[in-house]
Amino acid sequence: MPTYKAPVNETMFVLNDVLGLERYRNFSGFAEATPDIIEAIATEAAKLSEEVLFPLNLAGDREGCRRNEDGSVVVPKGFRGAFELYRAGGWLGLAVPEEFGGQGLPYVLHTVVAEYMSSANMSLMMYPGLTQGAIAAILVHGSQEQKQTYLPKMVAGTWSGTMNLTEPHCGTDLGMLRTRAVPVGDGSYRISGQKIFISAGEHDMAENIVHLVLARIEGAPAGTKGISLFIVPKFLPDENGEPGRRNGVSCGAIEHKMGIHGNATCVMNYDEATGYLIGAENKGLNAMFVMMNEARLGVGLQGLAVAEAAYQNAASYARERIQGRSLSGPKAPDRPADPIIVHPDIRRALLTIKAWNEGGRAFLLWTALKSDIAHRSSEESERQAADDLLGLMTPILKGVLTDKGFDHTVMAQQIFGGHGYIEEHGMSQYVRDARIAMIYEGANGIQALDLVGRKLGMNGGRAVMALFKEIGDFCEENRADESLSFFTKHLKKGLNDLQAATMWFMQHAMAKPDNAGAGSTDYMHLFGLVVVGYMWARMAKAAQAGLAAAAGEREAFLRNKLITARFFMERIMPETALRKARIESGAETMMAMAAEAF
Template identity: 75%
Template sequence: MPPYTAPVRDTLFVLNDVLGYERYSNLPGFADASPDILEAILGESAKLTENIILPTNRAGDLEGCTRHEDGSVTTPKGFREAFDEYRQGGWLGLAAPAEFGGQGLPYAVHTAVSEYMISGNMALLMYAGLTQGAIAAIVTHGSDEQKSTWLPKMVDGTWTGTMNLTEPHAGTDLGLLRTKAVPADDGSYKISGQKIFISAGEHDMADNIVHLVLARIEGAPEGTKGISLFIVPKFLLDVSGNPGTRNGVSCGSLEEKMGIHGNATCVMNYDGATGWLLGEANGGLKAMFTMMNEARLGVGLQGLAMGEAAYQGAVAYAKDRLQGRSLSGAKEPDKKADPIIVHPDIRRILMTMRSVNEAGRALALWTALKSDIAHRSPDEKDRQAADDLLGLMTPVVKGVLTDKGFEHAVMAQQVFGGHGYIEENGMSQYVRDARIAMIYEGANGIQALDLVGRKLPMHGGRAVQAFFKEVGDFCEANRSDEKMAPFTKALKKGLNDLQAATMWLVQNAMTKPDNAGAASTDYLNLFGLVALGYMWGQMVKAAQDKLAAGAGDSASFYETKVVTGRYFMERVMPETSAHLARISTGSDTMMALPAEAF
C-alpha cells in the first residue's frame, strides 16, 4: 500500500494565509470553526484517513462488491467498520444544516477534510459524497415534511442517498429518458424504469438508501421540460418513521468496472416503486442540478485527491529506488547507485505534479469559500458575485482537476517504471480509479461546452469579466514588487492569452457554432491554467510576506512554496500559448472529413 500523509499544513497555509479564512468569521458557521478549531478538525480527519480509511483501499480494489441472488450487495472487507467510524464522528454532516442534525460548518472545511479522505479511499468516500449531494437537493427543494422525514437520518449517516439519472439509451441527453411516474391516489407516484451507472445504489452500510430518481410523469411534455425528480427509498417507512416494507426498487446487477471496485455501481430496476415528487412537477432538472453542481465540485476534488495520493507514492519510491548516477556526479558515493530522485526527468515529473496539486488545492478551497459566501453572506452583492464565480468555476474545477488527476496518476506510475505496472505497488489502482472522474457527472468535454456555451455568456459575461478583473488587479497591485515580477509577468501573459481566446470566441462562435465546440476543450484548459496560476500568485505573495516578516523555523516551508510556484510559472504556465494557437485555428480542419472517411 503506497504511503499517504494528509497535507494538513498546506491546507492551513491556503485557508489562513492565502484566503484569509478569519475574515469570514461573521458568516454563519465560521465562528464555530475558528482557526484553532479548524486545525483540530483537520488533524482529526487526517488521523481517521491515515489509520482507518487508507487501510481499506487495497482490499476494496482487490475484492470489490458482491451482489447476491436476492439483489443485496456486500461491500469489501473493512468498509462497514470504516464507514461506521466516519459516520459516528459526524463527518458526513460536517457542513449540513444544524436544524437537521448537521454541524453547519463552512463548506470550505468540508472540502478540506474530504480531500484527505478521498485520497485514502475514493471508492469508500463515494457513498458519503452521493449522500451529501442528495441532502443538498432535499434541503433546497424539499417540503418541510420531506426535510423532517429524510434529512436527519441522512445527515447522521444512518441512511445514505443516490442520484439516478442515466438510462441505457440516455446519458448526457436526459431528454431521452423513459422512466415513468404514474400518479397514485394518495399523492405519491409509482416509478417504473431502469437506471444504469448508479454509484452506491445498493450496499450493506446503511439501514436505508434514499434514491433521487429522474422520471417523466404520464402526460408530461417530451424532452427535458417534462422531467421530474422523485424521492424513492429502498424501504418504505412505517408509522414510526423507520424502514419497513421493501419498496419496488432493486439492484439488477453490478457493473464490471475498470476501477473504483469498492463502490457498488448498480443497474437499478424500478418496478412500480413508490416515490414522492421533490420540488415542482416538470422541474426535475432544476432540482437535480443542485445535486449535480455539488457533485461536480466533489468530482474535481477526487481528481486532486488521486493526484496527491499518487504524487506522495511516487516521491517515496523516488527517494528509495537506486538506479544510475546523477549527471552532475554521484550524490551517494557510498552506495552502488543514486536514488532516482536525483535525475532531472524524475524531478520534472515530481515538480509538475506537486506544482499543479498545490495550486489545485488552493483552487478547490477558493471555490468552496465562494460557495460559503454565496449561501451565507448577508450582503446581496457579495452573494451574487460569489455565486457568479462559483458557477463559472464549477466546470473548470471538475474538468481541469480530473484531467490533471489522471495525468498525475500516470506520471506517478512512470516514476515506478516496471514496478508501476505491477498491481501490488498501488500506482495502477490510482490510474484506474482516477480515470472515471474524467467521465462521470458530465464528461469533461461536456464541462468544456458548458463553460463556453453557458457560463461565458451568462448575465452578459458578468462572471468572466469579474474574474478577468480580479486576476488583472492582482497583477497590477504587485507589478512593482521585484520579488513578484517572475510570477505576475507569467500570470499576466496567461491572462492575456485567455482574454484573446475569449475575444476570438465572441467574434467567431456565434456565426459558426462548430468554432465554439472545436475550441471548448482547449479553452477549458487555458482557463484552468490561468486559475491555477492566479492561485500560485496569491500563494507566493503570502509566502514572501511571511519570509519578510521573519518566518523562523518555518522559513523552509515558505521558501519551498516560492520555488514550486516559480516552477509552475516557468514550466506549466507557458502552455496557455499552445491552447490559444489551437483555438485560433477554428473548426474547419477538424470538421472537414466526411464521416465515412474515418
C-alpha cells in the first residue's frame, strides 16, 4: 500500500531561506503570515492530507463516481466527510479577501497547502480547486451583486464552482463554440448547448454548483471576438440567496477515463438554462482567462504533487527491496542480497525525480509569490514587473511540471519493477492521474505555442529581458564565490543556450512561423531547465549560508540539498544544449513529408 508524508521541511526552507518571505511583511495579509504561523498552517494541512485525504485516494480510484438515472452524481465513499472537514477548516478561502469570508492570507501559502492536498488525493482536491478558479474570475470580473450573491457561499464551500469551455467539436479553438445565449429582456439569458470534460460538473458534496459557461450571444461576431461568459447556477438563488428553483442544466454522462476516477468529469447539457452575464458582452475570454491562468498554475502544481507522492513511495521501496549485489561489493553481507538503492541506476532515477521535485517546488512557490506581489504591492513598478513574470512563467510552469510529473511517475513506477504494474502498490494510479495534467487547461503543446507566439514578445519582450538580466546578475554577483562557482558556471551555460535559442527565433521565426512551432516545445523545456536551474543555484546559496550555524538534522538536510543541487547541474542542466540544437534545426525536415505519408 502506498504512503505519503507532506514535505513541510522542504517548504519552509524555500519560503524562509530562499524566498525570504519576511521581506514582504508590509503587504496585506503577509504581516499575519509569520514563519511560525506559516509552519503551523503547513503542519495542519499536512495532518489533514496524511490522515484524512490520503487514505481515501486508492479506494476513490477503485470506486469512482456514480451517475444516477436522474442525472445526480454520487462521489466515492468517504469523500463527502473529508470534504466537510476541509470546508469546515476554512481551507478553501485561505487566500480570498476577508470581505467575502476568506482569510486574506498570501496566495503562496495557499499554494503550499494545495501541493500537500493534491499529493494526498488529486481527484478529491479538484472539486475545491475548480471552485477557487471560479472565485478568482468572479472576484475580478463580477458585479458587486454577483460577488455578494455567490462568493461568500463558494468561499465557505457550501456552493462549488466549475468552468465550462470545451464542446465535442471545440477544444482549444474556442472560436468554434456553438453554445448560444439568448437575451430574455430582464438582464438574464437563456443558455443552450453542450459542454464536455467538465471536472466536478455534478456531485453531492455541495448545496449548489455555480457553472461559469462560455457562450455566444445571438448576433455576436464570429470567432473568439464574439464569446461571452455567463454564471449559470444549478439552482437559481431565491430572494434570500439560498438555492431555489432548479435550473435547466444537467449532467448527461460521466466520462470513462484513464485516471482521476474520484472526480466527476461530466458531459453537461444546457437546455435554455438561466444565465447571467459576467463582465462585458463579447469579452468572455478576458474573464475566463483569469480562471484559466489560475487553473494552469494549479495544474502545474498537480504535476509536482503527484510526482512527489510517487517519489516518496519509490524511495521507500528502493530502501527495502533486496535484489542483487552492489557493483562495489556487498552492502548487506548478512542478507541474501542488497537493497536496490545501492545500484547507481536506481539512484539516477531517484535523484532525477528528487531534483526536479525540489527545484519544481521552488519554481512553483517563487511564481506564486510573484502573484502576491502583483496583487498586493503598493509600488506600481513592482506590481508590473511581477505581473509580467507571472504571465511569462504560467505556460512554462504548467507545461514543464506536468510533462516532468508524468515522466517521473513512470520512472518511480519502474523502480518497483513488476510490482509497479500491480494496482495494489498504487504506482499505476499515480501514472494514470498524472497523465491528464499534460492535457487539460490547455494541452502542453498549446502552452509552448503560447510561450513562443505570445509571451516572448509581449510588451516588447519586457518580461523575458528582465528575467535574463536577473539570472545573469545572480551569476555575476556570485561568480567569485568558490562555494557557488560550480553552480553559477552551469547556470550561465544554460542561460547562454536559452538566450541563443531566443535570438534564433527572432531571426528565423518571423519569416517562417513554422520554425517557431517546430521548436516551441523544446524551447518551453529549455526555459524550464534554466528557471529550475536558477532555483537550484539560489537554494545552493541558501544552503551554503546556513551550514555555518547548522548541526544535526539541519546540517544533514543542507548538505543533502547541496548534493542534489550538484546532481541537477551535472546530470540535468546539460540538456539545455540538446534543446537548443533541436530548436536550431528548424522546421524544414519536420514539415517536408506529405500528410498521407504518415
